[in-house]
Amino acid sequence: MRPTSSATGLPVGFRWFWGSQTMSFAGDRLTGFAVPSAAILVLDASSAQVGLVSAAGWLAYPAFGMVAGALLAGRRRHRVMITGELVRFVAFLSIPPAALAGWLSITQMVVVVAIAGIATVFVDIAGQSYLPSLVPPGRLFAANSRLQGSDSLSKLVGPALAGAVANLVGGITAIGVNALPFLASALGRTRIKVVEDLPPRLTAPPPITTRIRVGVSFVWGQPLLRQVVCATAVRGFGTGVVDAVLLLFAYRVLGLSSLGGGLLLAAGAVGALLGALVTQRIAARIGVRAALLATAFEGLMWLAVPVTLIAAPVVLLVVIRVCSAFWLPVWNVLTTSIRQQLTPPGEQSTVHATARTTASSTIPLGSLVAGFAAGLLGSWFGTPAALVAVLATGGACVAASVLLVRSMPELAETQGGGSNAPDHHTNVERQGVR
Numbered sequence: 001m002r003p004t005s006s007a008t009g010l011p012v013g014f015r016w017f018w019g020s021q022t023m024s025f026a027g028d029r030l031t032g033f034a035v036p037s038a039a040i041l042v043l044d045a046s047s048a049q050v051g052l053v054s055a056a057g058w059l060a061y062p063a064f065g066m067v068a069g070a071l072l073a074g075r076r077r078h079r080v081m082i083t084g085e086l087v088r089f090v091a092f093l094s095i096p097p098a099a100l101a102g103w104l105s106i107t108q109m110v111v112v113v114a115i116a117g118i119a120t121v122f123v124d125i126a127g128q129s130y131l132p133s134l135v136p137p138g139r140l141f142a143a144n145s146r147l148q149g150s151d152s153l154s155k156l157v158g159p160a161l162a163g164a165v166a167n168l169v170g171g172i173t174a175i176g177v178n179a180l181p182f183l184a185s186a187l188g189r190t191r192i193k194v195v196e197d198l199p200p201r202l203t204a205p206p207p208i209t210t211r212i213r214v215g216v217s218f219v220w221g222q223p224l225l226r227q228v229v230c231a232t233a234v235r236g237f238g239t240g241v242v243d244a245v246l247l248l249f250a251y252r253v254l255g256l257s258s259l260g261g262g263l264l265l266a267a268g269a270v271g272a273l274l275g276a277l278v279t280q281r282i283a284a285r286i287g288v289r290a291a292l293l294a295t296a297f298e299g300l301m302w303l304a305v306p307v308t309l310i311a312a313p314v315v316l317l318v319v320i321r322v323c324s325a326f327w328l329p330v331w332n333v334l335t336t337s338i339r340q341q342l343t344p345p346g347e348q349s350t351v352h353a354t355a356r357t358t359a360s361s362t363i364p365l366g367s368l369v370a371g372f373a374a375g376l377l378g379s380w381f382g383t384p385a386a387l388v389a390v391l392a393t394g395g396a397c398v399a400a401s402v403l404l405v406r407s408m409p410e411l412a413e414t415q416g417g418g419s420n421a422p423d424h425h426t427n428v429e430r431q432g433v434r
Helices: 012-041 047-058 060-072 078-093 095-100 106-134 137-169 171-177 180-189 208-221 223-253 258-286 288-294 297-309 313-325 328-342 345-360 362-381 383-405
Strands: none
Touching: 012 047, 012 078, 012 106, 012 137, 012 171, 012 180, 012 223, 012 258, 047 060, 047 106, 047 223, 047 362, 060 106, 060 208, 060 345, 060 362, 078 095, 078 106, 078 171, 078 180, 095 106, 095 171, 106 137, 106 328, 106 345, 137 171, 137 258, 137 328, 208 223, 208 345, 223 258, 223 297, 223 313, 223 328, 223 345, 223 362, 223 383, 258 288, 258 313, 258 328, 288 328, 288 383, 297 313, 297 383, 328 345, 345 362, 362 383
């Protein structure tokens, strides 16, 4: 039996993982807001450059995601998570000194974001593969809901805090300050004392290409996983489009300050936090399939963004952001739980790498397309109309993604956190062992 925490009803090891992951989410949100904001407000970046900065971190998935999954297959993921967080901390910490020396440029920002993105890939895949070793199969749904709640909370606090820090110490210095949660996450992960479920180590491990092929075959050979991954890829493209131009719209059309932009993103996080809190209830009441279909509202809300050009732009944009964000954690919790439950321990890293690489590769594509489209349309129709058109198009892509899961079977067991895969999780928590 795993020792459990009275605070969560989940194993003690998960408590440390949850806390560390919360710090990691905070670092993502703080730096994710501070870097593009500094690019826009300090370096006067163009829309295409902002799109490139936004895409740089996500490009790590198509470039390294599959390789990371293969390298992590059959290996301990604990130290990988710690190392990855330290790399992210150091990467962002390098920006303020470069600015003081007069070397800072958009190019360096892209390089820093790209390096941090590579580290994020390893931390992400290692963490998702490690989680089933921390909790029993029947508690994966609850564990993922708590993690998604922390992610949503970081979206609530992070942008507003990042905006306040930028106003206090300046946009460039704020980037270094906002990297501190990555250091806290690395230190917190050192407190996890759980031995992972791993298959017996082979004398001659298969080559990386073989491990990658196994992960790809597993995902595409499972009809349900294939549907979910393809739908998430379409959704990722739309999300990349919206995220790449939202701050441009807030700063250059609505005239908001960095603090105002942070509060706008934080307002959306209120909806996301509410969605994370009620995801289990929604799935239990209407079923997993219907809950996934209902997440189309995340994208449909952005079709109302043209109205912001007529009246009450700030109020309407906040309402759209809040109502749209409500459905994001619903999709994330359900699809992540499905993937973890259908995957045996020995294939967790390769399967997660395949799924995340496929799904996440479309996000930078969406960001790049959005940045260049906004610049091109802006020269024809003006910046406000161009950004509104791009935001609405991104939302339409997000909504359309649910069409790919409309034929999936109902998953009654997933609603309650049960497993649809054989129970391979027999490890126990042992103190002092790596």
